[in-house]
Amino acid sequence: MPNLGLARLSDHLFFAAVLCYAVAMLGYAAEFAFGRRAHPYRGASVSAPAIAVSAGVPSAAVSAAAPTRGVLVGAGGPPVFEPEDAGGPSALPPLLPPPVPGGRAARREALRAETGDGPAGAVGKFAVTLTVIGWVVHVGSVTSRGLAAHRVPWGNMYEFSSMISLLAVTVFLGLLSRYRVRYLGAFVLVPVVLYMGLAGTVLYSPAGPLVPALNSYWLKIHVVAAMGSSAIFIVGGVTTVLYLVKERYDRLVAAGADPRGSRLGRLLPPAGNLDTLAYRIIAFGFPVWTFAIIAGAIWAEAAWGRYWGWDPKETWSFITWVLYAGYLHARATAGWKGRRAAVISLAAFCCLAVDYYAVNLWITGLHSYAGVK
Amino acid sequence: MTTPTQEQDLAANLSTAPRPPLPRGARPGPAGTRRSLGAGLWRAWRQLTSMRTALLLLFFLALAAVPGSLLPQRSLAPAQVADFYLAHPALAPMLNRLWLFDVFAAPWFAAIYLLLMISVVGCLVPRWRLHLRSLRARPPAAPARLSRLPVSTAWHSLRSPEEVVAGAARSLRRQRWRVAVEGANLGAEKGYLRETGNLVFHVALLVLLIGVGVGSVFGYTGERLLVEGSTFANEVPTYDQYAPGAFVSPSSLQPFAFTLHRFTASYQANGVPKTFHAYVTATGHPGGRSRAVDIQVNHPLRFGSTEIYLLGHGYALHVILRDRAGRVWFDQLVPCIPEDLVNYLSSCVIKAPDTGATVTDRSGALIPLQIGVLAQLAPTAAFDPGLGVVSQFPALRRPRVVLSAFVGDLGLDSGIPQSVYSLSTARMTKVADAVLIPGAPGIAPAEPTAASIAPGTLPQGSVALPDGFTLQVAGLANWASFQVKDDPGKAITLFGAIFIVAGLLLSLRIRRRRVWLRASPADGGRTLVEVGGLSRTDADGFAARFPDLAARLAGPDRSPAQSTKE
Numbered sequence: 030m031p032n033l034g035l036a037r038l039s040d041h042l043f044f045a046a047v048l049c050y051a052v053a054m055l056g057y058a059a060e061f062a063f064g065r066r067a068h069p070y071r072g073a074s075v076s077a078p079a080i081a082v083s084a085g086v087p088s089a090a091v092s093a094a095a096p097t098r099g100v101l102v103g104a105g106g107p108p109v110f111e112p113e114d115a116g117g118p119s120a121l122p123p124l125l126p127p128p129v130p131g132g133r134a135a136r137r138e139a140l141r142a143e144t145g146d147g148p149a150g151a152v153g154k155f156a157v158t159l160t161v162i163g164w165v166v167h168v169g170s171v172t173s174r175g176l177a178a179h180r181v182p183w184g185n186m187y188e189f190s191s192m193i194s195l196l197a198v199t200v201f202l203g204l205l206s207r208y209r210v211r212y213l214g215a216f217v218l219v220p221v222v223l224y225m226g227l228a229g230t231v232l233y234s235p236a237g238p239l240v241p242a243l244n245s246y247w248l249k250i251h252v253v254a255a256m257g258s259s260a261i262f263i264v265g266g267v268t269t270v271l272y273l274v275k276e277r278y279d280r281l282v283a284a285g286a287d288p289r290g291s292r293l294g295r296l297l298p299p300a301g302n303l304d305t306l307a308y309r310i311i312a313f314g315f316p317v318w319t320f321a322i323i324a325g326a327i328w329a330e331a332a333w334g335r336y337w338g339w340d341p342k343e344t345w346s347f348i349t350w351v352l353y354a355g356y357l358h359a360r361a362t363a364g365w366k367g368r369r370a371a372v373i374s375l376a377a378f379c380c381l382a383v384d385y386y387a388v389n390l391w392i393t394g395l396h397s398y399a400g401v402k
Numbered sequence: 403m404t405t406p407t408q409e410q411d412l413a414a415n416l417s418t419a420p421r422p423p424l425p426r427g428a429r430p431g432p433a434g435t436r437r438s439l440g441a442g443l444w445r446a447w448r449q450l451t452s453m454r455t456a457l458l459l460l461f462f463l464a465l466a467a468v469p470g471s472l473l474p475q476r477s478l479a480p481a482q483v484a485d486f487y488l489a490h491p492a493l494a495p496m497l498n499r500l501w502l503f504d505v506f507a508a509p510w511f512a513a514i515y516l517l518l519m520i521s522v523v524g525c526l527v528p529r530w531r532l533h534l535r536s537l538r539a540r541p542p543a544a545p546a547r548l549s550r551l552p553v554s555t556a557w558h559s560l561r562s563p564e565e566v567v568a569g570a571a572r573s574l575r576r577q578r579w580r581v582a583v584e585g586a587n588l589g590a591e592k593g594y595l596r597e598t599g600n601l602v603f604h605v606a607l608l609v610l611l612i613g614v615g616v617g618s619v620f621g622y623t624g625e626r627l628l629v630e631g632s633t634f635a636n637e638v639p640t641y642d643q644y645a646p647g648a649f650v651s652p653s654s655l656q657p658f659a660f661t662l663h664r665f666t667a668s669y670q671a672n673g674v675p676k677t678f679h680a681y682v683t684a685t686g687h688p689g690g691r692s693r694a695v696d697i698q699v700n701h702p703l704r705f706g707s708t709e710i711y712l713l714g715h716g717y718a719l720h721v722i723l724r725d726r727a728g729r730v731w732f733d734q735l736v737p738c739i740p741e742d743l744v745n746y747l748s749s750c751v752i753k754a755p756d757t758g759a760t761v762t763d764r765s766g767a768l769i770p771l772q773i774g775v776l777a778q779l780a781p782t783a784a785f786d787p788g789l790g791v792v793s794q795f796p797a798l799r800r801p802r803v804v805l806s807a808f809v810g811d812l813g814l815d816s817g818i819p820q821s822v823y824s825l826s827t828a829r830m831t832k833v834a835d836a837v838l839i840p841g842a843p844g845i846a847p848a849e850p851t852a853a854s855i856a857p858g859t860l861p862q863g864s865v866a867l868p869d870g871f872t873l874q875v876a877g878l879a880n881w882a883s884f885q886v887k888d889d890p891g892k893a894i895t896l897f898g899a900i901f902i903v904a905g906l907l908l909s910l911r912i913r914r915r916r917v918w919l920r921a922s923p924a925d926g927g928r929t930l931v932e933v934g935g936l937s938r939t940d941a942d943g944f945a946a947r948f949p950d951l952a953a954r955l956a957g958p959d960r961s962p963a964q965s966t967k968e
Contacts, residue, residue: 237670237672237674238670238676245700247700309940312910313910315906315910316903316906316907316910319902319903319906320903323899323902323903326899327896330892331700331701331702332699332700332711333711333713333885334623334702334709334711334713334885334886334887335623335887335889336889336892336895337614338477338478339467339470339471339475339477339478339505339506340478341471341472344467344470344471345471347467348464348467348468348471351460351463351464351467352460352461352464354460355457355460355461355464358453358456358457358460359457361453362453362454362457364454365454365457380464388471
């Protein structure tokens with residue numbers, strides 16, 4: 030029997046988490062819109078002056094040389110085609126904070142010191158705090174739901190959505206601790222709040238046991254990997270959209286046209302940074318998605334007798350995988366880097382959304398035990 | 403064998419820059435035919451193995467899979483395909499000719515992934531060769547001015563140049579760099595696993611596809627519905643559905659048999675199922691020891707490489723047909739197929755071709771009297787004014803059978819095969835309607851009403867038919883359907899899948915970087931040590947880690963009074 034008290038607590042905490050995220054989203058948006066105009070990242074993505082930072086002993090300086098294309102020196106070295114050589118390393122202000130000796134603590138202190146500025150910065154820092162609070166409350170909601178139902182808290186559409194949103198915020202917070210990406214907050218929290226809103230209203234189902242088909246330890250492995258990689262792809266998708274906005278702004282500016290509709294583009298960081306960030310996020314999530322599909326196949330073998338039957342869910346996750354693979358290939362293909370690759374990645378994300386929503390709710394197959402009647 | 407220029411050519415082929423259409427390796431022949439044919443083929447091969455083609459093929463693969471998920475597929479849901487034919491009689495045959503109801507077995511789908519496989523193989527072979535060569539080659543020599551590298555630093559050391567270089571080589575080798583020392587110059591490279599991982603991933607993809615192919619050609623799958631009390635032996639004729647691979651012969655099937663004794667299901671209060679148990683006794687070969695097994699979802703029964711899975715379940719009616727004298731002409735458990743998989747409202751078809759009676763048809767000839775019954779079983783029956791009899795819960799809480807009995811010609815002698823689960827009433831006339839409580843004795847038919855469904859009404863277990871026949875539903879039983887699957891390629895596929903993930907992790911996470919060090923004597927007996935580095939991936943991360951790397955190379959040279967290079 031599900032514990033009704035804990036289930037109610039879980040619902041209240043869920044609502045509180047959505048509130049925290051929504052207010053934090055407004056905070057990020059305020060900092061983004063009204064922050065310092067002379068921020069080094071603002072403006073069009075022309076090549077910035079080389080940033081040389083000095084820091085301590087013994088190797089005192091790391092010099093970012095004048096924009097010379099990294100050259101593969103020496104004979105006999107085979108050409109190495111890396112998907113990340115779009116834009117070159119030294120043409121842009123670095124994504125990472127400048128290197129600070131003394132390890133991670135000192136680096137974090139330097140990051141904290143340089144990113145807070147003025148009232149907008151204070152609002153931004155408050156938004157981060159609120160995001161963390163919301164995250165903790167959300168963890169409480171998911172945990173109490175699991176305790177209420179006496180099982181892992183991911184067994185139906187409502188719980189999937191809640192977990193994926195939690196993981197997306199986790200990914201964002203992880204990125205925040207390593208890179209200067211507070212501007213992402215406003216945009217990442219939009220799908221998070223939407224997902225949770227949908228989950229709490231349309232997709233809600235009360236806490237209860239799992240259907241027999243889900244009673245396997247593979248539930249923890251396959252579904253966790255699928256939710257984790259979906260969360261990573263959500264953050265990557267948001268970053269890709271921002272990249273496309275900025276890239277369009279750059280094109281308009283370069284052509285001398287008046288970028289009327291793209292005030293957002295002016296405020297965003299350089300396009301190359303966004304592109305690299307999006308690539309890193311998606312390249313991090315792609316092996317996880319591959320593993321999720323394979324774990325699902327192994328589970329299908331145990332449950333239904335065949336590891337691949339072109340069930341609609343399997344087919345759409347395959348399509349998503351192929352399109353993300355296409356994105357990774359496009360980044361290594363001349364003529365397909367930049368905007369085209371980003372569009373491919375967005376198409377892949379749309380397929381992911383179809384895989385998650387449309388297949389569960391509209392197309393019937395062996396996967397339709399999402400708990401929504 | 404390919405010449406060095408061809409090797410370079412192959413390596414450069416990984417880019418999609420335009421190339422002059424010169425024939426390479428084609429024998430000079432009469433101007434025109436042989437030369438241009440060789441050149442044309444070579445150009446076509448280079449096109450096929452280029453990244454751009456791979457990209458396009460990937461798009462086509464994704465696009466081709468879309469109709470396979472939106473249209474009903476014969477391999478998954480043949481009944482839905484039939485419904486589609488009925489709903490769209492003009493469109494369906496056209497779609498069928500385009501293989502859109504069998505997308506994943508279609509020749510055009512196979513063409514796409516076969517081309518992709520060829521493209522991958524054609525790309526892999528030269529890349530493996532290049533990678534093995536680079537693994538054996540020395541790291542490249544340092545550029546003249548290390549300060550021109552993306553990250554660089556320099557300091558003065560009190561040690562001699564040789565000591566500096568030797569110490570740095572030791573330190574780098576400990577961190578698993580590949581180091582080459584030439585006098586006062588040191589070059590080091592790290593991160594070969596990235597390309598290795600990439601190549602392993604693509605090879606593993608091919609291995610996976612080979613495993614799938616082996617499984618589909620040497621394996622088989624079959625389905626069988628078993629009512630409680632029946633036995634299944636693994637022979638081709640006993641299957642309800644049987645789909646063998648191309649090289650599977652009936653004598654190569656794994657011998658086993660099992661009897662279904664009991665099937666139980668438990669449900670939550672809202673009707674969602676909790677557990678299913680199929681209690682069987684299984685034997686591995688004729689006369690062998692039998693063991694009792696409980697087959698559940700996620701827990702198949704295994705015999706050798708063959709596995710038996712619990713697929714679905716339903717209810718069966720125990721139907722007895724008696725004639726005027728009380729002789730039994732039909733006594734079977736008839737499985738009912740659930741139409742509603744939530745509350746298990748099921749439809750049953752009973753066909754009794756031999757009743758010992760005859761009728762005279764219109765032309766005056768004597769033909770056998772055949773009885774057919776269309777019935778619906780509601781496990782927990784309720785009456786809805788709009789829909790009629792509905793079921794409110796999947797378990798047998800208040801079972802009612804609503805049936806219509808027909809008399810006439812079942813059509814079994816027409817030569818056209820019919821489904822056991824459907825009744826053609828074209829040549830039959832309806833003779834009775836009844837609502838029965840299974841297992842209760844008594845007669846008197848009635849139309850289904852709210853009153854007749856309600857518990858505690860006049861018990862009705864049988865219905866009277868013309869010529870003194872009575873049809874009785876004497877009880878209910880469960881049936882369970884099983885899927886038998888044999889896939890010898892499974893291990894290969896799993897092996898490939900593991901290496902796919904491993905290769906991906908290596909190729910996307912490992913960073914390839916190069917570091918050079920030069921120690922030259924400076925004035926004052928000191929040594930000027932210059933260090934520079936280059937990373938093709940994650941340049942920012944490398945720049946962040948470079949000071950630590952340089953500090954470790956500097957080692958004992960830490961001293962506050964150092965001159966720095968900006």
